[in-house]
Amino acid sequence: MSRTTLKDIAEKVGVSVTAVSRALSGYPDISEETRNRIFRIAEELNYQPNIAARTLVTQKSGVLGLFVLGREKGEGFSHPFSGQVINGFLDGLVEQGYDMMVFKANRPPDSGSSSYIDLCRRRMVEGAFLMGLRTDDPWITDLKSSSIPIVTMDMPLAGEMTFSVGCDNVSAVHAAVRHLADLGHTRISIVNGYTQASVSLERFEGYRSALDDLGLPFDPSLVAEADFTVAGGKEAFLTMIDRTPDITAVFAASDLMALGVLEGARELGLRVPKDLSVVGFDNIDMASMSSPPLTTLDQPRYELGRTAAKILISACNGDTPPSRVLLKANLIVRGSTSERNKGKSAKGVVRQAR
Amino acid sequence: MSRTTLKDIAEKVGVSVTAVSRALSGYPDISEETRNRIFRIAEELNYQPNIAARTLVTQKSGVLGLFVLGREKGEGFSHPFSGQVINGFLDGLVEQGYDMMVFKANRPPDSGSSSYIDLCRRRMVEGAFLMGLRTDDPWITDLKSSSIPIVTMDMPLAGEMTFSVGCDNVSAVHAAVRHLADLGHTRISIVNGYTQASVSLERFEGYRSALDDLGLPFDPSLVAEADFTVAGGKEAFLTMIDRTPDITAVFAASDLMALGVLEGARELGLRVPKDLSVVGFDNIDMASMSSPPLTTLDQPRYELGRTAAKILISACNGDTPPSRVLLKANLIVRGSTSERNKGKSAKGVVRQAR
DNA sequence: CCAAATTACTTAAACGTTAAACCTAATAGA
DNA sequence: TCTATTAGGTTTAACGTTTAAGTAATTTGG
Known part of the structure; x- marks a missing residue:
């Protein structure tokens, strides 16, 4: 026997298919009695609507x-950041009766691959949430002119139906740099992410503005760029500290890169936080488990995902949610930052270690 | 204007809807010429089939x-293990032209929640992959009698249409324990996962059989159970080492628990691997970044997900894939294990530290 | 040269649901 | 008492596709 349909129920109850449909959907024009019979039979046959x-x-x-x-x-x-965002997104949408479909990004836009929007259209997907979009993505223009609502994470698009969620990176990084300055650091470097991520620009802006506000000079040789990974962070740090050994503090634009800095420092014989203070960004699970545990900026990941779902659904309903929502990232101070050690500068240690 | 349909194309080309459908689906009974016209118009109107x-x-x-x-x-x-499995699953299914829908597990089976299978039926989902299923799940019987193929991770179900993927836990743990024994350890403890995970039973079996094969006595007081988390692992280790301070090696059934053991050891002043050797399971990203980096059993996560997709799709096509596929987990030796330190036993250190 | 087969289509039906329009009997309002 | 309304339905059509069952014109085989 195949699946039960409205027709099966209708026949068994002795009413029309429409009556069953309307009863199950809760319309008021079906009598209490028929409605009950319909529900009973539906239950009995384990009816599941064909969506x-x-x-x-x-x-x-x-x-x-x-x-x-x-x-x-x-x-x-597999990025340690994604999980909780997805959890939040999923919870937010399930709560409103939606389901979630996950699409693989088809890399080369040349061949037979379709744009994100086209993928949605086939399945009549009502709205989409994009994580990890970069400024050089080939489908950006497609997204901007989308007719279904699109929420991007960390990347405002300025389209009619595009929205974005993210953290207030500028003020978050500002707080991190201030924290380091408060500890007496003056040679504060930044290991930023690649420029194709728009957060990188914002985080750099936070770094710059903090320096200005604190009266610290900006030195371009204290700026490095990496790819958000551990290996990349380590690499960037090592070349930078080689160039400018008087660095006493590093702000890394992701925890993974910060962990890379920690690794690099260990190899050089630098002791964190004694010789070098390190601040990360994201507060991934690993951050609290490294030694020393990372001082970092906690992104409300779950809440970010949930917010994305909320915006998407309200846009689907024809409302006009704010085109950009910024949540606050909180500084979490752990063991990787401390007062600047004035006696022994990092410089000396590095020289020794090499 | 709304979406383009087959009808739009048919009218523009001057053929029937069926002709368009068959042309686009590649049936041979449409002339080369009409087919080309159809394809051109379809392209022009950016036709996307309504799935x-x-x-x-x-x-x-x-x-x-x-x-x-x-x-x-x-x-x-958000579990560090899941990401790569999902990546593999997604890649495997996209390759075969499938799409993936993610469902939230509705916890209490009492209220109005539907079984996993019912959720699938509404959306005509053709098969499902379940991660994190426990032996005490309320929907187990439902799953066993499923009419659509089900692949479970790490948990054989013995149903007509149920399949499972996982690692050969028994031999993997066997190898881990042998590794520790080879290093001279004789008091090897196990911090296992909860019994509601069927891997726990298998891993325990691997532990037992290794002990037997190696001629080491089994001591129930060397067995602890935790919940696969860092905190749980630490807790379990601390109470165990308090009871039996002569432990020199720990096999933990997950990297997270192993990291907990590391944390506990650090608090007690035990030096890993000098005073205590630790082996984990999973090879999550964190494992290589702890200090010391964890010796662990690498699960081929991506491959596990991919295999799940493969099995599911072949079962969907009416084939009969093997009901259980076991992949090999490889021992990766890192810094958390070393030769047993005969001079200073952990016992002494613990006593001192307390 | 005629029947049979092939080519290139078309027509009709079906999938399971919802929505709009229609209907009938009972009830309410004047 | 007659009409208007309401309650509780039913009938019909539509959504966009695929598939089975035609059909007319052309080609092939003997």
Whole structure:
């Protein structure tokens, strides 16, 4: 026997298919008695609506799409940051009766690959949440002119139907740098992410403005750029400290890079936080477990995902949510930062270690 | 203007809807010339098939479901283990033209929540992959009698349409214990996961059989049980080492618990690996970054996910894949294990530290 | 040269649902 | 008492696709 349909119930109860449909959908024009009979039989036959059929006629699928872009090595799903965001997004959308479909980013836009929007259209996806979008993504223009609502993480797009969620990176980094300055550091370097991520620009802005506000001079040789990974952070740190050995503090634009800095420092014989203070960004689980545990900026990841779902759904309902929502990232002070050690500068140690 | 449909193309080309459908699907009974015209117009109108309509008539949605169960704190998506498995699963299914829908596990089976299978039926999901299923899950019997193929991770179900993927836990743990024994350890303890995970039983079996094979006596007081988390592992280790301070090696059934053991050891002043050797399980990213880096069993996570997709799809196609596929977990030796230190036993250190 | 087969289509039906329009009997309002 | 309304339905059509069953024109085989 195949699946039970409205027709099966209708026949068994002795009413029309429409009556069953309306009863189950809670319309008031079905008598209390028939309604009860219908529900009983539906239960008995373990009726599950065929959502494909419903979608076809209502033109609404009840599906929201998730794109986890940049899924090479250590990115995307396997990035320690993504999990909680996705959890929040999923919870937020399930609460409103939606389901989630996950799409793989088809890398080369040349061949037969479709744009994100086209992928959505086939499945009648009502809105999409994009994580890991970069400024050089080939489908950006496509997204801007989307007719379904799009929420991006960390990357405002300025389209009619595009929205974004993210942290207030500028003030977050400002706070981190201030924290380091408060501890007496004056040679504060930044290991930033690549410029194709728009957070990188914001975080740099936070760094610059903090320096200005604190009366510290800006030195371009204290700025390094990496790819948000451990290896990249380590590499960037090592070349930078070689150039400018008088650094006593590092702000890294991701915890992974901060962990890379820690690794690099260990190799050089620098003791964190005694010789070098390190601040990360994200507060991934690993951050609290490194030695020393990382001082970092906690992004409310779950809340970010949840907010994305909220915006998407309200836009789907024809409302006009704010085009950009910024949540606050909180500085969490742990063991990787401390008062600047005036006696023994990092410089000396580095010279020794080499 | 709304979406382009087959009808739009048909009118513009001057053929029937069927002709367009068949041309686009590659049937041979459309002339080369009309086919080309159809393709050109379809392209021009940026036609995207309405998959809901297709699903309705073919009774196949082209969707596979993913259930990431146990999504409390640190579990599910945010578990460092899940990401790569999901990446593999997604890649495997996209390659075959499928899409992935992710379902939230509705915890209490009492209220109005539906079984995993029912969730699938509504969306005509063709098969599902379940991660994090426990032996005490309320929907187990439902799953066993499923009419759509189900692949579980790490948990064989013995149903007509159920399959499972996982690692060969028994021989993996066997290798880990042998590694410790080879280093001279004789008091080897196990911090296992909770018994509701079937891997726990298998890992315990590996532990027992290794002990037997190596001629080491089994001592129940060297067995602890925790919840796979860092905190749980630490707690379990601390109470165990208090009871039996002569332990010189620990096998933990997850890297997170192993990291907890490391933390506990640090607090007691035990030096790893000098005073205590520790082996984990999973090879999560964190494992290589702890200090010391963890010796652990590497699960081929990506491959596990990919295999799940492969099995699911072949079962969807009416084939009969093996009901259980076990991949090999490889021992990766890092800094957390070393030769047993005969001079200074852990016992002495613990006594001192307390 | 005619029947049979092939080519290139078309028509009709179906998938399971919802929405709009319609209907009938009972009830309410004047 | 007659009409207007309401309650409780039913009938019909539509959503966009695929598939089975035609059909007319052309080609092939003997």
